[in-house]
Amino acid sequence: MAESQNIATLITSFRSRYDAQEKDQVWQRLSHKMRIFWQERILSGTPGPLGEAECDEIIRILDRNGKGNTKNDEAVARVMVPQGAWRRMLNEFHDNPALGRLVHAVLNETDDRQKAALIDELYRKNQGQKNNLTGPSGNTIGAFLAAYDPVDNLSIISLKDRRAVIEFLGLSTSFEWDAPSIGTRIVESNRIIIQSMHRLGLPGSARTIGVFFYTPEVQALWKGEDTIKRTDKTAVSVVVPTTLDEEEEEVSADSVRESMRVQGLVAKIGETLGFRIWLPRADRSRVLKVWHPEPDVLLDDLPLNYDSSTMKTVEQIDVLWLRKRSIVRAFEVEHTTSVYSGLLRMADLVALQPNISLKLHIVAPVEKREKVLQEIMRPVFSLLEGRALKDMCTYLSYDHIRDIGELKHLGRMSDEIIEDYEEMAE
Template sequence: METDTDALRSLTDRYKADPESVYHTWFIGSEARLKAFRSIRRGVAGVVEDIQARRFPNDFKGSSLEFVLGCITEQKQVFEGAAHPFYWKPKLRIPDIYENEANKQAFGRFLYACLNATDSLSVEKEILKLAGQRIKGLGPAVANILYFLHPTAFPPFNTAMVNGFNAVFGAKKKLGDWESYLEMRETLTQANGALGVLSKDLGAFAGLLFDVGVGKLAADGELAGELSLARERIEAVRRKRHEEVEKDLAETREHTRVQHQLVKLGRALGYDVSVARNDRSASCEGTALGYHCLECLPDLGLPPEVHQTVDLIDVLWLHQGEPRIACAFEVEKSTSIYSGMLRLADMALSLPGKEEHLYLVAPRSREREILEQLRRPMFQRHDEFALSYLFFEDLDRHLDSLCLLGGDRRVLDKLACRCGEDITPRP
């Protein structure tokens, strides 16, 4: 990597020495660049507010998004044309964030999450969520907004920069592809860190790629050859992490979906419902989990530290208008079965009486694992709390019938297996 860094440093030295380079004319020579960060952050918050309040228009013109892109395109050469991908094109019906309300809300949730994210991995997850929505016409041009929210983690993105990247690193990246953008970001970030001569703000390195891409700065073929192998190694690591993030996102979506089912069932049976504090903003079927639930967990007469633990249980059903728990559910798609069961047991042992019913909810494929944990002495205290388990598959199959025909929580008795009744897997 040292040879690679030496080769790139020569190009960087020429970039910094040229008084007419982007580095001098925009990155360090423009007060407007620094002023733009605050304006754009404030503008993105305005876009989110407009989408949430359903006052975001069905056209780019006159929208709060136009203001944000206006602030970005004022940065002149580097961001020239940054607004074009967001113009409403009626014949193509793209980008489809103006007429399609679901897509509009998804875009709003993405901007809100990125605006409030504190680490790059969280933003990358949001990018993959947005890409998974397959919103027609909405691609990595959004990265130009991301740059002004997280300048040390996400570079801007345009045709010239992609061309410059391909020339410098011997690559063949495409413009309208989020995957290409994330691979470029990984390589660029690592190369910038290894160089250590440009700012941590990725705008400096993006400016170098821009100058190469427009032909102002030449990158020779030998440099591209030396850097190509390093880029391939970096991208292999990024692809592996991408797979892990995608798997994590899929598991999170499944966890949220099951929570949504339990919320729906609890409300249909006449209970007040509380969702784990850290999950209330998670969305399923276009609606936040906490939307139809209690705004906060009522005072249950518990010590503060126990109350905080109970407030993190996935779903609670409470007797309507009373601070009494009827049922508690922990959803475990792939996380520790033991930790979920322990949270339920701790809550039950901290509450007076024995009125609440505790359920572990998991895929049928994890039943043997559940039964192994149920054999622990901690969960054999049947005189102190009742612990049962439900399967995802049974909820999927019977949810509508349970909502329609159930009178109270006893409707679950036909589906649930209770600890102590049978410690052998069911067929």
């Protein structure tokens, strides 16, 4: 087990400054709001979609990144689900009573064995659905459980984080981590961590325990994060990858063709939203097979006044959306195993122009999601002059790009629609 005296000291310090009773009262109100929403809106059977405003109120409870949240608001965690995906998920529960009732059964079950079985059933029935509900990390289910019952369900929603906490504390489990079902891992890891922290001297709700583990001094001990000072004396928090990069795989022709189709779709979306588009000259002949722009949409030259080094970097970025003489958004479409080349171009651009204000996006298949988000957090990208790359660059899946491209009335929207689908690295 981790050094008991050190843990005891951290717990004592935490308890002296964290008002658990006050916070639990806040969470009692938020949990009540969540339960009423589920009963009166999700399971009501009333026709018509749920409104964005009522969905957003619930999303603010579930997700720290929920639209409208401030640093002083209480939320379960950063769940890594885009705002638009949350809205669509809640509406799917409303429109699909069987799915809504099954999730409701998971949230209400108090027997651990039955809860694990219900989670497994949910994963089976939702298999193949691209709705962000049943991912391998368990983030979304964990967020729903913690919001619905924060007394007994940890806001440590990621199975990866729970495993790291268990290993840090030196706790034994009755199973090999990857052997049992995801339902068993979610339920058992929740029980093991709560019981161990009660024994170590941190009583109270699961929410209190979750907050303890994400305080900076405790998180640094188990999550592999560190703080590095830049030359301008400001400090940045970075995550040091704990596994080596895999060897670069040979990229298939199908993968390259798919990336070109996605690159063309990103360009088409930008055109629909009223932007002029830049593509690297080397890519144009292939991308133009899938995207047929109107006259004057595809730029022959970039109307920018950067120095030659910056221009050489900018010209190689996969897709740029421009309004007048300014780049509004930049996209790198990644299909390689390392997902590194696009990030390097983005980092080069920020290093060359530290005051640049455009928004950066890495577009990659969903199976590369965790790799992209991990790479964005590399220490070298947190040491850039100005802002860390993670504060400027987000992830978009191929599926999200296709979803945006299929939106009705896309031409009447603004480019802020991207923010309903993007994910930030945390």
